[in-house]
Amino acid sequence: MDKTAMGAGEAADGDEGGAARPLTRGRIAAVVVLCLAGIAILVSLGTWQVERLFWKRDLIATIDARIHAAPVDVSDLARRAAAGEDIDYVPVRATGRFLHDGERYFLATREGEAGWHVLTPLALEDGSVVFVNRGFVPYERKDKATRAGGNPPGDVTVAGLARAAPTAKPNWFVPDNDPAKNAFFWRSVPEMAQGLDLPAGSRLLPFLIDAGEGQVGPEAPIGGTTVIDIPNSHLEYAITWFSLAFALLVIFVLFLVHVFRLRGAGRQG
Numbered sequence: 001m002d003k004t005a006m007g008a009g010e011a012a013d014g015d016e017g018g019a020a021r022p023l024t025r026g027r028i029a030a031v032v033v034l035c036l037a038g039i040a041i042l043v044s045l046g047t048w049q050v051e052r053l054f055w056k057r058d059l060i061a062t063i064d065a066r067i068h069a070a071p072v073d074v075s076d077l078a079r080r081a082a083a084g085e086d087i088d089y090v091p092v093r094a095t096g097r098f099l100h101d102g103e104r105y106f107l108a109t110r111e112g113e114a115g116w117h118v119l120t121p122l123a124l125e126d127g128s129v130v131f132v133n134r135g136f137v138p139y140e141r142k143d144k145a146t147r148a149g150g151n152p153p154g155d156v157t158v159a160g161l162a163r164a165a166p167t168a169k170p171n172w173f174v175p176d177n178d179p180a181k182n183a184f185f186w187r188s189v190p191e192m193a194q195g196l197d198l199p200a201g202s203r204l205l206p207f208l209i210d211a212g213e214g215q216v217g218p219e220a221p222i223g224g225t226t227v228i229d230i231p232n233s234h235l236e237y238a239i240t241w242f243s244l245a246f247a248l249l250v251i252f253v254l255f256l257v258h259v260f261r262l263r264g265a266g267r268q269g
Helices: 005-015 025-067 075-082 143-150 234-268
Strands: 091-098 104-110 112-123 128-138 155-164 203-211
Touching: 025 234, 075 091, 075 128, 075 203, 091 128, 104 128, 112 203, 128 155
Parallel strands: 128 203
Antiparallel strands: 091 112, 091 155, 104 112, 112 128, 155 203
């Protein structure tokens, strides 16, 4: 086929979808750069997920070992927290007197039932105060007068897990706390402390205690509300990113093969 015929054939092919754009060196270089950059980004994302996978496995193992350790005294835990140590999920024991008038209510569910977690200040023997999540009560029993028999008046010993108090709202989807209505959606110690009538000289501890399982009586909150469910989907994410990188690599190789074939055909012509 002569050059005139080849030109006519190319024009005819291009007319189906508009004018054919020649595969110039500049366009080839742009495709190469984009493909290599895309592959590098996808591989880096996959590698980052692998790193997160091992970090998450270590975290889960640490928490599992921590929750099965012997409980520490709350005063020791307070010192560790003040030193900047991670105290989340550390088993703890505290003795003191509940300040039931300072109850705060955290919206929650239990086995599909709507209700509240009752967070009550516990005045400790050393003058400190710590919020204790005593457990779950049904929605209609928010008022402590409906469960007066479950509110011990004297000294009690609480055993549970320490929980680090968040310093900011977890995300935009979580509603703002409403201290005026005593309704909380995330556990902000400063907001829960608003309007709290504490004994003179008291020091509010910057963490919380989730009381352990059990129920003191039929009117008491149901303890053991801590949910330790740390998702670990990093392996799936890593596979996804590496798969996309491999797919893009295949497309890139096919593109290079196409370019070499076109150049080979051009030399023969």
